[in-house]
Amino acid sequence: MIKNQPIMQLKDVSIVFEKRTGLFSKPTKIKAVNDVSLNINSGEIVALVGESGCGKTTLGKAIAGLLDPAEGQVFFNGIDVKKMNKKQFEEYRNGVQIVQQDSYAALNPARTIYQSLGEPLLHKKIVKDKKEAYERVCELLTTVELTPPEQFINKYPHQLSGGQRQRILMARAISLSPKLIVADEPVSMIDVSLRIAVLNLMARLNKTLGIAFVYITHDLATARYIAKNGKIVVMYLGELIEIGNVIEVIKDPKHPYLQALLSAVPIPNPWIAKQEKELPLKSLDMPSISNPPSGCRFNPRCIYATEKCEIEPPILRQFDNGLIACHNAEKIPKFVLPSIESVTVE
Numbered sequence: 057m058i059k060n061q062p063i064m065q066l067k068d069v070s071i072v073f074e075k076r077t078g079l080f081s082k083p084t085k086i087k088a089v090n091d092v093s094l095n096i097n098s099g100e101i102v103a104l105v106g107e108s109g110c111g112k113t114t115l116g117k118a119i120a121g122l123l124d125p126a127e128g129q130v131f132f133n134g135i136d137v138k139k140m141n142k143k144q145f146e147e148y149r150n151g152v153q154i155v156q157q158d159s160y161a162a163l164n165p166a167r168t169i170y171q172s173l174g175e176p177l178l179h180k181k182i183v184k185d186k187k188e189a190y191e192r193v194c195e196l197l198t199t200v201e202l203t204p205p206e207q208f209i210n211k212y213p214h215q216l217s218g219g220q221r222q223r224i225l226m227a228r229a230i231s232l233s234p235k236l237i238v239a240d241e242p243v244s245m246i247d248v249s250l251r252i253a254v255l256n257l258m259a260r261l262n263k264t265l266g267i268a269f270v271y272i273t274h275d276l277a278t279a280r281y282i283a284k285n286g287k288i289v290v291m292y293l294g295e296l297i298e299i300g301n302v303i304e305v306i307k308d309p310k311h312p313y314l315q316a317l318l319s320a321v322p323i324p325n326p327w328i329a330k331q332e333k334e335l336p337l338k339s340l341d342m343p344s345i346s347n348p349p350s351g352c353r354f355n356p357r358c359i360y361a362t363e364k365c366e367i368e369p370p371i372l373r374q375f376d377n378g379l380i381a382c383h384n385a386e387k388i389p390k391f392v393l394p395s396i397e398s399v400t401v402e
């Protein structure tokens with residue numbers, strides 16, 4: 057596999073939902089993702105970060121082919137998904153897997169681990185018989201460090217811990233030899249003590265199997281941990297606002313929204329924490345995605361907003377080593393980060 061080749065490309069992708077406020081009311085259209093362009097390279101880890109409701113899960117589902125864009129194009133291995141033939145589309149669906157946040161809901165409670173993992177292998181003719189399916193499931197369980205596999209293979213989801221169920225979801229995702237896994241908040245519902253182990257597992261699957269990951273999170277600390285050699289993509293109200301190397305972006309955030317997020321970091325040093333600083337925001341209220349502000353969507357909250365920001369939406373453009381969507385990036389003061397050891401943005 058050649059690194060740094062886009063395996064997945066999104067071009068000007070928008071995702072629209074219809075919402076009714078009453079039984080007989082006319083549906084209103086909500087653009088949950090607006091005009092997003094993004095490349096994901098082979099073997100790369102991309103941390104997709106933003107607050108709840110910013111559209112990151114919707115974007116993840118579009119990458120995995122679970123949602124159709126209303127506008128724009130999605131390419132897998134350079135082929136437009138909408139123009140794929142049956143074989144190419146099957147390769148895409150097998151090649152991009154999703155691991156969901158709620159491992160309990162994602163597994164059928166009435167099926168054993170063998171049934172959940174082995175039967176799709178038989179159905180897709182990846183293995184030739186039940187014996188081979190059993191052996192392959194044992195191999196997969198070993199790969200995700202559920203050992204000895206015989207101890208887990210006949211269990212039901214409720215007999216496993218949250219961390220173990222997440223590993224089962226990883227095993228199911230890798231069973232189809234994917235090129236890319238979209239992991240949607242995979243550690244947010246498991247004990248803090250187990251989170252690092254699941255993140256390390258993802259990093260190992262990335263390194264040993266060359267699988268690219270899109271790690272969706274609201275937690276900048278885990279984003280930095282998992283994607284330390286990869287990139288961070290920051291979303292705000294359905295749009296991408298900053299992209300760059302994760303270490304560089306967190307150390308030197310350019311967009312005022314990301315600067316504000318990082319200002320909300322709890323600081324472990326009580327002497328620094330005592331010097332309470334106001335958040336660099338005009339308002340703490342997040343506007344509604346169903347009625348986003350005109351111009352730059354961040355303008356009602358931005359302390360650097362100018363008249364132009366209220367009228368003209370900024371486009372994502374090259375700035376220093378990354379990309380940023382801000383008219384005034386050149387004038388925004390540098391942000392100095394005290395620590396991000398435990399930052400979580402809700």
Ligand code: SF4
Pocket residue numbers: 311312313352353354355356358359360361362365370381382383384385
């Ligand atoms: Fe703030 Fe204007 Fe930049 Fe938007 S474009 S982040 S409102 S300065």
